[in-house]
Amino acid sequence: xxxxxxxxxxxxxxxxxxxxxxxxxxxxxxxxxxxxxxxxxxxxxxxxxxxxxxxxxxxxxxxxxxxxxxxxxxxxxxxxxxxxxxxxxxxxxxxxxxxxxxxxxxxxxxxxxxxxxxxxxxxxxxxxxxxxxxxxxxxxxxxxxxxxxxxxxxxxxxxxxxxxxxxxxxxxxxxxxxxxxxxx
Numbered sequence: 001x002x003x004x005x006x007x008x009x010x011x012x013x014x015x016x017x018x019x020x021x022x023x024x025x026x027x028x029x030x031x032x033x034x035x036x037x038x039x040x041x042x043x044x045x046x047x048x049x050x051x052x053x054x055x056x057x058x059x060x061x062x063x064x065x066x067x068x069x070x071x072x073x074x075x076x077x078x079x080x081x082x083x084x085x086x087x088x089x090x091x092x093x094x095x096x097x098x099x100x101x102x103x104x105x106x107x108x109x110x111x112x113x114x115x116x117x118x119x120x121x122x123x124x125x126x127x128x129x130x131x132x133x134x135x136x137x138x139x140x141x142x143x144x145x146x147x148x149x150x151x152x153x154x155x156x157x158x159x160x161x162x163x164x165x166x167x168x169x170x171x172x173x174x175x176x177x178x179x180x181x182x183x184x
Contacts, residue, residue: 010163014051017156024149031106033096059171062164069161076150083143105142113139
């Protein structure tokens with residue numbers, strides 16, 4: 001019964017990962033951030049395969065999910081460091097758009113509480129750098145929203161990793177017991 005509850009929990013975590021990854025994918029498409037779009041796409045595929053492995057008792061797919069989860073955690077740490085400007089990274093660089101377009105996070109202009117369309121005076125519109133003055137104030141700055149996305153993904157992934165390890169170990173035990181039946 002413990003295996004069933006771990007399987008059910010892992011299935012729930014995979015479904016939650018799919019929902020949050022699809023939500024993140026939509027906002028990355030809106031910001032034309034091509035590197036996250038590609039990584040999210042691979043993440044969605046691997047989570048679906050991992051989900052299939054859990055449902056069909058295929059340990060190889062769950063192991064593939066485990067290995068991808070390690071890469072996914074690394075990706076989310078990298079994105080968090082990028083938005084926090086840690087380790088020589090800068091949120092103003094074009095790393096996430098792969099240098100193909102000048103776009104940035106959709107949340108930069110459309111975050112919660114951002115006022116950008118109604119500028120207070122005509123003097124603001126004649127600035128040399130209008131992109132610096134288009135967003136006057138935000139309830140929560142865009143880099144923190146992106147970091148919150150990463151934190152949610154990290155928490156779900158780490159929980160999924162723990163449960164996937166347990167599920168793989170139970171699958172291995174079941175395979176070993178079916179190969180070597182006891183003398184009864």
